[in-house]
Amino acid sequence: MKLLPAELREARIAGLIVVGLLLFIFETYIPRPIPWLKFGLANIATLIALYWLGWKAALTVAVFRIFIGAFFTGMLFSPGFFLSFSGGFSATLIMIALFQLRSVGLLTVSIAGALMHNIAQLFLAVYWLFANTVLWYLLPYLLLTALITGSITGGFSYYLLQRLKQHFPTAV
Amino acid sequence: MIGRKIKLWAWGDILFWGIILAVCIQGDFFRPSHDGEIQEAIVEIAGKEKYHIDLKADKDFPLTDFRKPVVLRVENGRVRMVENYCPQKICVNTVAAEKSGDMIVCVPQKILIYIPKTIKKDKTIEIITG
Numbered sequence: 694m695k696l697l698p699a700e701l702r703e704a705r706i707a708g709l710i711v712v713g714l715l716l717f718i719f720e721t722y723i724p725r726p727i728p729w730l731k732f733g734l735a736n737i738a739t740l741i742a743l744y745w746l747g748w749k750a751a752l753t754v755a756v757f758r759i760f761i762g763a764f765f766t767g768m769l770f771s772p773g774f775f776l777s778f779s780g781g782f783s784a785t786l787i788m789i790a791l792f793q794l795r796s797v798g799l800l801t802v803s804i805a806g807a808l809m810h811n812i813a814q815l816f817l818a819v820y821w822l823f824a825n826t827v828l829w830y831l832l833p834y835l836l837l838t839a840l841i842t843g844s845i846t847g848g849f850s851y852y853l854l855q856r857l858k859q860h861f862p863t864a865v
Numbered sequence: 866m867i868g869r870k871i872k873l874w875a876w877g878d879i880l881f882w883g884i885i886l887a888v889c890i891q892g893d894f895f896r897p898s899h900d901g902e903i904q905e906a907i908v909e910i911a912g913k914e915k916y917h918i919d920l921k922a923d924k925d926f927p928l929t930d931f932r933k934p935v936v937l938r939v940e941n942g943r944v945r946m947v948e949n950y951c952p953q954k955i956c957v958n959t960v961a962a963e964k965s966g967d968m969i970v971c972v973p974q975k976i977l978i979y980i981p982k983t984i985k986k987d988k989t990i991e992i993i994t995g
Contacts, residue, residue, distance in 0.1 A: 721953075728958040729970070744871055767952070773972050796877030808885065823970070823977045824912035830966045837889045851873045858871075 706742065706750050713738030713758035718765070732842045733807055735762070739785055740803055740850040745857060748789040755785040772822055779817050780810035799854075803847025807839035906944045906962060908937070911975040918944060920963075920980075931974065944978060945969065 716734040723732070735758055743751035759781045763769040768777070784806040791802045815835060819828045908916040910930055918926055920942050928935040936948040945961035946969055956971035968979035 728955045771973065772975060776972060794877060796875050797881070798872045798875035798878050800873050801875070801878040801881050804885070805881070818970075818972070822912075822972065822975060823909065825909060825977060825979075827966070827968065827979050827981075828970070828977070831968070833889050833891070836885055840885060840889070847873075851871065854871050 702746060702750070705746060706753055709738045709742045709746075709750070709754045710757045710761070712741075713754055714762055714765070717758065717762045721766075727838070730838050730842070733810060733846055734849075736784065736803070736806055736810075736846050737850050737853065739781075740788065740799070740806070740846065741853055741857070743785075743788060743792055743802075744799065744850075744854050745861075748792065751789060752785055755781050776814045776817055776822070780814040783813040784810040799851050800844060800847040803850060804840055804843030807843030807846070808836060811835035811839045906939075906978055906980050909977040909979075920944060928976070935974065935976070937978065944980075946971070946976075946978070949974065949976075 713735045716737060720732060720734045725731070738758065739751050739755045742754040759774075759778050760769070763771075763774040763777060768774045787809040788802050788806040791797045791805050812832075812835070815828060815832060819826055904920060906918045906920055907914060908918060908928070910928070915930065916926070916928075918937065918939060920939055923940050924938075925947070926937040926939065928937065931950075933950040934948050935950070936946070937944055938947045940961070943961035943963040946956045946959065949957055949971060951971055951973040953973075956969050956974075956976065959969045961967075962969055962978060962980050965980050965982050968977065970977055
């Protein structure tokens with residue numbers, strides 16, 4: 694069966710949502726050196742969608758992954774879900790914006806996504822969930838962890854995109 | 866691919882990385898100063914200040930605001946969460962709070978435990994008599 698370009702594109706987006714979900718679930722089983730540190734492996738699927746299929750695909754993958762992930766982990770519309778959604782959505786927006794700049798590499802796009810994810814979550818925690826500005830003291834630590842985790846996910850994404858390029862050299 | 870070469874690095878990255886590293890290195894700037902003796906930890910639930918815990922006496926503090934056990938333990942001037950029924954137990958695995966600005970956060974239960982900024986008594990007097 695030969696798929697039409699639009700169907701092929703949808704199938705690839707659906708595939709990336711599944712990859713994002715599997716990474717999201719896989720991550721919950723990885724022992725963490727710091728309890729609140731998350732590697733954000735699911736962001737790999739969003740980054741690949743951005744560089745492979747464009748910004749609309751990236752936004753679709755991010756939003757569906759967050760909703761379905763929260764549904765399966767029983768967190769849908771809980772405080773944790775709103776933190777996750779605000780972080781994931783704003784991270785995708787900043788990655789899309791930086792992706793448009795030719796002078797910015799994939800690693801920085803990934804790190805900026807991780808930074809934005811942490812900043813958005815902290816902002817929501819400070820002004821809505823806990824209503825206490827003492828939480829801003831966490832900002833430098835969250836920025837530092839975002840540098841590390843963003844580099845890891847960016848590195849993985851770059852490697853996977855190079856492999857994809859070998860198998861699918863033409864644009865969809 | 867969407868018609869462009871994928872670069873891992875680019876010149877524009879240097880500026881971005883520089884700014885972020887500068888903020889991280891200046892981390893202590895955000896942290897409250899640790900001038901006086903730490904005496905208490907504050908427990909907030911859903912944005913409301915609920916308890917002041919004395920850090921000088923070793924003791925277990927069950928938080929009675931929840932339907933299942935949520936317990937804090939004070940030991941050697943440090944406070945940590947020892948029991949909670951939240952799904953991921955991030956708060957239970959967080960290291961004990963002992964210095965100004967240290968905190969333990971539980972998002973599902975909206976619990977925030979932190980050690981506030983302390984000021985030396987003689988400093989306070991100086992300000993008053995000023």
